[in-house]
Amino acid sequence: DIQVTQSPSSLSASVGDRVTITCRTSQSISDYLNWYQQTPGKAPKLLIYGASNLQSGVPSRFSGSGSETDFTLTISSLQPEDFATYYCQQTYDSYPFGQGTKVEI
């Protein structure tokens, strides 16, 4: 099975900060990597699919990059509504999620 390692598990940031979250896989997955945002008590929301494609309706301050085994989600200027938990998901071999990154103040 392909392992997915997401880091950090949590981070503290302020409004306006640039935030970067990393996802690493144990084998190459090309660009089969998606990113989700989840706020407490809510279902996850798709942000990025195929490593770098912004889902319709998602603000442009979110971006994704990477390929093969190393991927990054970047929030260019953190907004109050962005304080949430973020998950990556590889879909090359089965569909496991990363462990999550909680972005807090």
Added chain:
Amino acid sequence: QVQLVQSGAEVKKPGASVKVSCKASENTFNTYYVHWVRQAPGQGLEWMGIINPSGETTNYAHKFQGRVTLTRDLSTTTVYMELSNLRFDDTAVYYCGRRMRGAPYDALDIWGQGTMVTVSS
């Protein structure tokens, strides 16, 4: 936009089974693959399985094989997830999610609101 509405919270005893439904507001739902994902309290997301549009093909995570069954009723645009032989650690929120079309990445673009399943003696 299509909405996925899941059935209500359940409380079950260990060893019992639970069946959660996921109903769409549009008939086009019948042309989509559907994933199921769960989340234990305070924990991350865990993928469980996927069912194809006709309901004839399913794929389950190794961890759940033998205990989970996904089915769908095309006449009611409803997908079901049944988990058997429940254990305390099956206590979680269970989500259905629609696999997006137009790209080969199996992303879940629309999610149900979640169903809380509590396993308690």
